[in-house]
Amino acid sequence: MSALRAGRGLLLLLLLQCGHSFGAPPPRSFSVDYKNDCFQKDGREFRYISGSIHYNRIPRVYWKDRLLKMYMAGLNAIQTYIPWNFHEESPERYNFSEDRDLEHFLKLAQDIGLLVILRPGPYICGEWDMGGLPSWLLKKKNIVLRSSDSDYIAAVDKWMGKLLPMIKPYLYQNGGPIITVQVENEYGSYFACDFNYLRHLTKLFRSHLGEEAVLFTTDGAGLNYLKCGSIQDLYATVDFGPGSNVTAAFEAQRHAEPHGPLVNSEFYTGWLDNWGSHHAVVPSARVAKSLNEILAVGANVNLYMFIGGTNFGYWNGANEPYSPQPTSYDYDAPLTEAGDLTEKYFALREVIKMYNKIPEGPIPPSTPKFAYGTVGMKKLQTVSDALEKLSFSGPVKSMFPQTFTELNQVFGYVLYRTTLPVNCSTPTPLSSPLNGVHDRAYVSVDGVAVGILERNKALTVNVTGKAGSQVDILVENMGRINYGGGINDFKGLVSNLTLGKDALLGWTIFSLSIDEAVRQGILGETKPTEQPQPAQLSLSLPAFYQGSFIIPDGIPDLPQDTYIKLPKWRKGQIWINGFNLGRYWPSRGPQVTLFVPSNILSTAAPNNVTVLELEEAPCGPGSCSVEFTATPILNATTANSKPFTKKDLLL
Numbered sequence: 001m002s003a004l005r006a007g008r009g010l011l012l013l014l015l016l017q018c019g020h021s022f023g024a025p026p027p028r029s030f031s032v033d034y035k036n037d038c039f040q041k042d043g044r045e046f047r048y049i050s051g052s053i054h055y056n057r058i059p060r061v062y063w064k065d066r067l068l069k070m071y072m073a074g075l076n077a078i079q080t081y082i083p084w085n086f087h088e089e090s091p092e093r094y095n096f097s098e099d100r101d102l103e104h105f106l107k108l109a110q111d112i113g114l115l116v117i118l119r120p121g122p123y124i125c126g127e128w129d130m131g132g133l134p135s136w137l138l139k140k141k142n143i144v145l146r147s148s149d150s151d152y153i154a155a156v157d158k159w160m161g162k163l164l165p166m167i168k169p170y171l172y173q174n175g176g177p178i179i180t181v182q183v184e185n186e187y188g189s190y191f192a193c194d195f196n197y198l199r200h201l202t203k204l205f206r207s208h209l210g211e212e213a214v215l216f217t218t219d220g221a222g223l224n225y226l227k228c229g230s231i232q233d234l235y236a237t238v239d240f241g242p243g244s245n246v247t248a249a250f251e252a253q254r255h256a257e258p259h260g261p262l263v264n265s266e267f268y269t270g271w272l273d274n275w276g277s278h279h280a281v282v283p284s285a286r287v288a289k290s291l292n293e294i295l296a297v298g299a300n301v302n303l304y305m306f307i308g309g310t311n312f313g314y315w316n317g318a319n320e321p322y323s324p325q326p327t328s329y330d331y332d333a334p335l336t337e338a339g340d341l342t343e344k345y346f347a348l349r350e351v352i353k354m355y356n357k358i359p360e361g362p363i364p365p366s367t368p369k370f371a372y373g374t375v376g377m378k379k380l381q382t383v384s385d386a387l388e389k390l391s392f393s394g395p396v397k398s399m400f401p402q403t404f405t406e407l408n409q410v411f412g413y414v415l416y417r418t419t420l421p422v423n424c425s426t427p428t429p430l431s432s433p434l435n436g437v438h439d440r441a442y443v444s445v446d447g448v449a450v451g452i453l454e455r456n457k458a459l460t461v462n463v464t465g466k467a468g469s470q471v472d473i474l475v476e477n478m479g480r481i482n483y484g485g486g487i488n489d490f491k492g493l494v495s496n497l498t499l500g501k502d503a504l505l506g507w508t509i510f511s512l513s514i515d516e517a518v519r520q521g522i523l524g525e526t527k528p529t530e531q532p533q534p535a536q537l538s539l540s541l542p543a544f545y546q547g548s549f550i551i552p553d554g555i556p557d558l559p560q561d562t563y564i565k566l567p568k569w570r571k572g573q574i575w576i577n578g579f580n581l582g583r584y585w586p587s588r589g590p591q592v593t594l595f596v597p598s599n600i601l602s603t604a605a606p607n608n609v610t611v612l613e614l615e616e617a618p619c620g621p622g623s624c625s626v627e628f629t630a631t632p633i634l635n636a637t638t639a640n641s642k643p644f645t646k647k648d649l650l651l
Helices: 001-017 060-072 100-110 136-141 150-170 194-208 225-231 246-256 282-297 343-353 514-520
Strands: 028-032 038-039 044-046 050-051 077-081 115-119 178-182 213-220 237-241 263-268 298-306 373-382 396-398 415-419 424-431 440-445 449-452 459-466 472-474 506-511 543-549 563-566 572-576 581-583 594-596 607-613 625-628
Touching: 028 213, 038 060, 077 298, 100 115, 100 150, 136 150, 150 194, 213 225, 213 263, 225 237, 225 246, 237 246, 246 263, 246 282, 246 472, 263 282, 282 298, 282 343, 298 396, 373 607, 440 459, 449 459, 506 514, 514 572, 581 594
Parallel strands: 050 077, 050 298, 077 115, 115 178, 178 213, 213 237, 237 263, 263 298
Antiparallel strands: 028 038, 038 044, 373 543, 373 625, 396 506, 415 472, 415 506, 424 459, 440 449, 440 472, 543 607, 563 594, 563 625, 572 581, 572 607
């Protein structure tokens, strides 16, 4: 026995001398292997097949369902952005709770068995308002975003000083799921080409995350993009969609990275939509064929998007020339906006199965949908009538119009009020000569709707009235530009309006806290006081409407997800139980229905539906309604739409 004990003691001593201890796993590592043109994970060659999911577009209660479906498709990683403005809507007021609980999302991914490719910005694009940058940066009017501008850098340093220490424990080498971290995003597509900025970010990320973290950049698969987007010490990757020449795309990456793993950081499974265009549809066979070509050459790939989700509230972005994205971010992805399984999901799973072992077990099913039917709506107040309830901060007097930023308003609506300085007995042009309506303005004179001004589209309306007549202009922020040189996107009336040839002066401006008013339930009914609207205009004053419906609590499995559609309503915003679902605009399309996740519905109390209709409700003297359906409509054609083409995908 003594000899046996001595032998065990010697073995234990040898193990300790070799740096091991009982129960302690070997150190985790993840790195770029330039010699063998691959990633190394724990000392072994590794290739990821990843999918994009944006936690900010999916209710927290559904994160696990969506991640499980991604895992069961054969993915071994996910990719996600961190939108700065989602977590710091006002300076130094940080929110990482509930649907913004980033750490919970990262833990869920790891628990399911998925690695994480993290894209913390500071700029993300992502068809998200201002590309994820907070609009309060525009307090300095001439700020050069995404550059070495000292005020921008100071804000970035402060934000990353909060965010990156949160991320560090979740790096792979620290026991977490994060294998790579992107610095900035598609910088080669931006005009600044500021290498000092990229160097500063590199140093900043290294100071917080350490030297072992694998940091990377992403740019279009062309030398003109990589020229300003790539820099030493950040591993350069490319992005491209189906139908691209895979060999040529990776040859572009090889110009920036002669050795190391081939990586497509955004392989497009579908494409984004804009109001007034056809819903983008990319055939499953085309996506599967290109995915197979990418995997066949041993490349790493991230499928963008694997699930798109929803731009709830006001979070959608916009493209240039100004063209905002709708509420749905379905993206024609393998999982729908509501997380449903599609033909594309199974087609891509079959391709992935050729290269990765597919997990055993059932795939979580699509969530059930329920058609709650028709809900009658009654008119409450017009925006003008409800001003005292909506404008918590009170009116601001100004000689000239002020922007949302100057008013400390981030999203939503602002009402600008002035008077006609002269008699306009004949129609007189009210104009925005410098295209200063950002983004859509609903004009009324003495309580009569007279027209709509719209950025880049309608710069003049004709008005009549007496000197001193009240002019109300309700301006809607339709979403800030998220890509290109126009991300310095100020909202509201950003330049003077003219009546005839003279500038309108002397404004009373009301910042509207509509979301808070809806949450508090303070909008009441009023007797009709507005003037009759001219029939030929087919336009009425912006007004609120409300209805409710009951979901019985004795039926198993209710509430369930649903979709809401607004037959014959024109354009506006919807709230259910105080939750801002987003914008509707069926008259322009292609989106007709809005996704309603079950977590915002109740069986314990009536469910309140509030609608702000901006143009014309189909109510008239009788009743009007909205409808809850089990089927989404995202592809309604419009009069001014153009077909989605392969060229769109390759942009």
